[in-house]
Amino acid sequence: MLRDEYVDLRNHQDKQLNFEFHSVRDSIDRVKQELKEFKEDVREFKEDVRAQFAKVDTQFAKVDTQFAELRVETLRLGAYVRNSGLKNPTMRISPLPIYRLDQGIVTPECFPKHWKEFCSLRNPSTPSTRHMLIYLARFYEIPLNGAAESEDESSEDEIDIDDPGRVVESLEDMLGLNEDKFTKF
Numbered sequence: 001m002l003r004d005e006y007v008d009l010r011n012h013q014d015k016q017l018n019f020e021f022h023s024v025r026d027s028i029d030r031v032k033q034e035l036k037e038f039k040e041d042v043r044e045f046k047e048d049v050r051a052q053f054a055k056v057d058t059q060f061a062k063v064d065t066q067f068a069e070l071r072v073e074t075l076r077l078g079a080y081v082r083n084s085g086l087k088n089p090t091m092r093i094s095p096l097p098i099y100r101l102d103q104g105i106v107t108p109e110c111f112p113k114h115w116k117e118f119c120s121l122r123n124p125s126t127p128s129t130r131h132m133l134i135y136l137a138r139f140y141e142i143p144l145n146g147a148a149e150s151e152d153e154s155s156e157d158e159i160d161i162d163d164p165g166r167v168v169e170s171l172e173d174m175l176g177l178n179e180d181k182f183t184k185f
Contacts (some may be wrong), residue, residue, distance in 0.1 A: 065101070072099040080176035087181045089115035096175060098140070110135045115182045122168045124161070133164060142170045 079094035
């Protein structure tokens with residue numbers, strides 16, 4: 001083989017190798033680009049999945065809240081029916097629970113045990129009956145005075161109850177108590 005032929009052959013082989021290297025580089029670049037696109041697709045998919053989980057969490061929270069509210073309504077109805085059937089003034093009065101978002105299902109901590117104790121709230125002559133009346137009015141969001149009570153937490157000594165009888169009547173209606181049934185007993 002002559003030197004010129006050898007050089008031509010090497011040049012041809014170099015061109016082929018360069019073409020192959022270029023082809024391999026293009027393939028690698030395409031794979032890199034596809035990998036970048038795939039990573040971006042995965043990132044978007046993860047964000048979509050997170051968003052869907054957030055939606056599901058929100059929906060579960062709503063369902064939990066609705067279930068708790070339904071449970072409270074069921075408990076309230078049961079207590080109301082039980083209280084409306086009471087005739088004996090020494091039988092225990094059932095408090096109505098309420099639902100608060102931050103606390104869940106709550107019943108009053110301070111509540112009259114029976115009708116006689118409940119009636120003593122009409123004329124709160126002792127500090128304990130006054131405390132109970134104010135506590136129940138606040139718990140069940142019944143205004144103590146003719147207008148709605150202010151939002152600030154005044155001390156009980158500063159609160160003036162215009163008409164305790166009106167507050168007790170509101171409680172009586174809310175709890176399902178019927179004075180006529182007790183007086184007939």
